[in-house]
Each structure stands twice: as C-alpha cells, then as structure tokens.
Amino acid sequence: MTERHIVAMGGGGFADEADVPLDDFTLRLTGRRRPRVCFLPTATANVATYIVLFYSAFGGRSRASHLDLFVRGTADPRSILLDQDLIYVGGGNTANLLAIWRTHGVDSILREAWQAGVVLAGVSAGAICWFEGGTTDSFGPQLGPLTGALGILPGSFCPHYDGEATRRPAFHGQIHDGRLPDGWAADDGAALHFVGTELAEVVTARPEAAAYRVERRGDGVDERRLDVRHLAARRRRAGRIG
Numbered sequence: 001m002t003e004r005h006i007v008a009m010g011g012g013g014f015a016d017e018a019d020v021p022l023d024d025f026t027l028r029l030t031g032r033r034r035p036r037v038c039f040l041p042t043a044t045a046n047v048a049t050y051i052v053l054f055y056s057a058f059g060g061r062s063r064a065s066h067l068d069l070f071v072r073g074t075a076d077p078r079s080i081l082l083d084q085d086l087i088y089v090g091g092g093n094t095a096n097l098l099a100i101w102r103t104h105g106v107d108s109i110l111r112e113a114w115q116a117g118v119v120l121a122g123v124s125a126g127a128i129c130w131f132e133g134g135t136t137d138s139f140g141p142q143l144g145p146l147t148g149a150l151g152i153l154p155g156s157f158c159p160h161y162d163g164e165a166t167r168r169p170a171f172h173g174q175i176h177d178g179r180l181p182d183g184w185a186a187d188d189g190a191a192l193h194f195v196g197t198e199l200a201e202v203v204t205a206r207p208e209a210a211a212y213r214v215e216r217r218g219d220g221v222d223e224r225r226l227d228v229r230h231l232a233a234r235r236r237r238a239g240r241i242g
Contacts, residue, residue, distance in 0.1 A: 010186025043092025
C-alpha cells in the first residue's frame with residue numbers, strides 16, 4: 001500500500017530561517033535525493049516575494065517549481081501536480097485558496113496526488129486546507145470558523161497558536177459551540193505529521209514550539225499538549241507569512 005504523508009505546519013516554514021529543519025524533515029519524507037517540489041502560492045495571490053523565498057529555500061536541493069493559477073499556461077495542473085514528490089502550500093487567505101482551487105479542479109487533483117503517495121505539506125492556510133476546516137482571518141480581522149476545506153484529514157486545525165493572543169480562545173470557543181469539530185492546534189515552528197489520516201508525530205524547529213489536541217468535553221473544552229520531537233537545539237523566533 002502506498003504510504004501517504006501530510007505535514008501541517010502552524011506557522012513559519014521556509015519564510016523563516018529558524019524553520020529550516022521543518023523543510024529538511026518534509027523533504028526527507030519523499031525518499032528522494034533531489035525531489036520534485038511544487039509550491040502553490042495561491043493563498044497570497046502569487047505574491048512575488050513569497051515565491052522568491054520558496055526558490056531560495058528549495059531551489060538548491062530539489063527540482064523546484066510553482067503552479068500559477070492566476071495566469072494559466074498551457075500545462076494542465078493535473079499533469080504538473082501528479083508529477084511531483086512534494087506539494088507545498090503557502091499561507092495566506094484560506095477561503096480564497098479553496099475557492100480558486102475548486103474553480104480550477106485543483107481540490108480533487110490534490111486528493112488524487114495524496115492517494116498516489118505525493119507528500120502534501122503547508123503552513124497556516126496551507127495547513128488548514130487539508131482538514132475539514134479551521135480558525136481563520138480570511139473574512140476580516142476577527143478570527144472566525146472556516147468549514148468546507150478539503151477534508152482529507154478529519155477534524156479542524158488552528159495555526160499560529162502561540163503567535164496571536166486571540167487564536168487559542170477563538171479556537172476553543174468555535175469547538176465548544178460546535179462551529180468547528182474537534183481538532184488540532186500548532187504553534188509557529190511546529191508541524192503535525194500524519195501518515196494516512198493518523199497523527200504519527202509532532203516535530204518542532206523551535207524549542208518553545210508545541211502542538212495540541214483540542215476536544216469538546218461536556219460543557220467545556222479539553223486541551224491536551226502533545227509530545228514533540230525537536231529537530232534543532234536552538235532557533236530564533238521570528239514573524240510569519242499568512
């Protein structure tokens with residue numbers, strides 16, 4: 001049976017040099033010395049600086065490319081994505097990301113790629129998308145629930161759990177009142193690695209980073225801190241994209 005991997009990062013990723021170990025970890029999952037890696041910058045509408053950061057991070061150690069869904073070329077997205085070893089989705093606006101993917105049929109292609117064994121990864125919006133939904137600022141400055149994501153992984157996801165003071169209470173509230181299903185949360189610099197649809201482990205690039213399982217329990221919400229494996233001894237804390 002083909003082994004299927006998804007790496008959901010809470011924040012940071014290749015946009016921050018502190019998180020290089022997360023890139024290394026994700027690349028190793030492909031089992032290739034020089035894997036084919038395609039970046040999907042859809043959630044930031046292909047902002048050029050983000051794409052440049054991707055090529056700077058991955059160009060020297062992979063066959064790096066990106067998929068532009070705003071200026072369509074002649075190549076078919078399906079043939080591009082199914083030819084990859086790793087598909088990496090950037091942060092940004094999750095709601096816009098999903099709408100554009102569905103317009104171009106990329107949502108179903110990504111599921112097909114996962115079933116074929118292509119490693120799927122992403123940060124922030126690029127992590128929420130694999131679940132049923134999550135906590136997002138896609139609709140304005142106030143954090144709200146987003147449902148109707150790809151649903152490859154069951155439950156919900158909250159990124160930037162330690163990066164914004166309102167993330168934790170918003171996620172708790174949305175699970176408590178049933179607007180989101182039970183789910184997972186990750187700090188910046190932390191990544192949840194799923195094999196199939198089961199959590200295999202949590203890895204971190206920053207010593208203070210953590211991840212959590214958050215579930216509704218009676219009249220309250222239970223938050224359980226997960227065991228982590230640190231990929232680096234010391235990394236500096238910095239900002240995020242998306």
